[in-house]
Amino acid sequence: MTGLAVTRVLVADDQTVVREGIVMLLGLLPGIEVVGAAADGEEAVALVARHRPDVVLMDLRMPRCDGVEATRRIRAGYPGTEVVVLTTYADDESLFPALQAGARGYLTKDAGGEEIARAIADVRSGAAGLSPQVQLRLLERLSGEPGAVGAVGPVPTGQSSGQSSGQSSGQSSGRAGAEPPDGLTAREAEVLGLIAEGLSNSEIARRLYVSPATVKTHINNLFAKTGVRDRAQAVAYAFRNGITGSPQ
Structure with a gap:
């Protein structure tokens, strides 16, 4: 336990039940500290400015400021904070804008605790934290016409x-x-x-x-x-x- 590096995480999701569930799940994972929870992208950007987390778990479809725009603003203003998208959607219209905005990870909400922890660790180490479904989607686009x-x-x-x-x-x-x-x-x-x-x-x-x-x-x-x-x-x-x- 001693010497274990702690990753500070912020959760952004407009659905209260989902947001609280993710916070509770992360609280059970070793080496992760939840420093805040936001109900929309605007609040997520403000909380990143306040807490400077290592990673943001970002929903995409949120009021006031969606996850793509929030990701873009966070990566531009706080490059030390990585973004992992955690969303229901894995379609091209959601996936590619999020990656281009600066997200380094992309998971769907059926991901388990181990997969979320792995994605957080991956982006912290400089790798991409992509779910198997998302990797498959990218490969399908690559091999398409x-x-x-x-x-x-x-x-x-x-x-x-x-x-x-x-x-x-x-x-x-x-x-x-x-x-x-x-x-x-x-x-x-x-x-x-x-x-x-x-x-x-x-x-x-x-x-x-x-x-x-x-x-x-x-x-x-x-x-x-x-x-x-x-x-x-x-x-x-x-x-x-x-x-x-x-x-x-």
């Missing part, structure tokens, strides 16, 4: 040129025979694909037989080239451009 990939949603800042070059060939960038977009090297594209698979820096290093420092250098370079701000936007960018971590 080229037209579907372009329908992901708005392009994060600084990526318009990358989308244009990625779509001009009529194929998903990162596929065999296509150059990676935005001047990415083959190795940078491979690292990006592994990020999209949910791997942490250390896992990527083991997969590619390189040092974690080398992985971090590749990530810094690809972030600069693509204009993404964090790993969640990198995931959305990778799937939009058909970039996978598999050998080409």
